[in-house]
Amino acid sequence: MKKHSDDEMNRILSGLQTDERVQEMRKFIQHGRVSTYEHCESVARLSYKIDRLLSLHSDLRVLLVGAMLHDFYLYDWHNDDGGAHRLHGFTHAKAACANARAHFAIDDRTGHVISSHMWPLNLKKLPMTREAWIVCVADKCVSAYETLFRR
DSSP, X not given: OHHHHHHHHHHHHHHHHHOHHHHGGGGSEEETTEEHHHHHHHHHHHXXXXXXXXXXXXOHHHHHHHHHHTTTTOSOTTSOGGGTTTTHHHHHHHHHHHHHHHHHOOOHHHHHHHHXXXXXXXXXXXXXXXXXXXXXXXXXXXXXXXXXXXX
């Protein structure tokens, strides 16, 4: 099963994972010692596992691309930059979605996955699709693990 899932994920994400703009996420720390790239890849992997384990039959392209780009904001949120990142938790999903739309011409469903992943912190951005809910939950699980155990 693992080999099959790896092949399927790699097929869907291969172009994104090798893209130089996505590779830039390796420069930024997300939680503890984990880069934003590693974090997004972990969220994509867990999202895939949740979908398969619960037989949710999500649109895998929307699910995995949304998961891989959910934190595609391309800055170090730990640096204050004169207050620009003070509200990072509330603003980065919008920035990531704008970057994903500009660089990859994602569709509205994938954009929704990205823009709603910070619910309930962003109360107005309720996940409305199964893919958005899966990524939202996977992001919380991966973030908690990275924050607590990957320092």
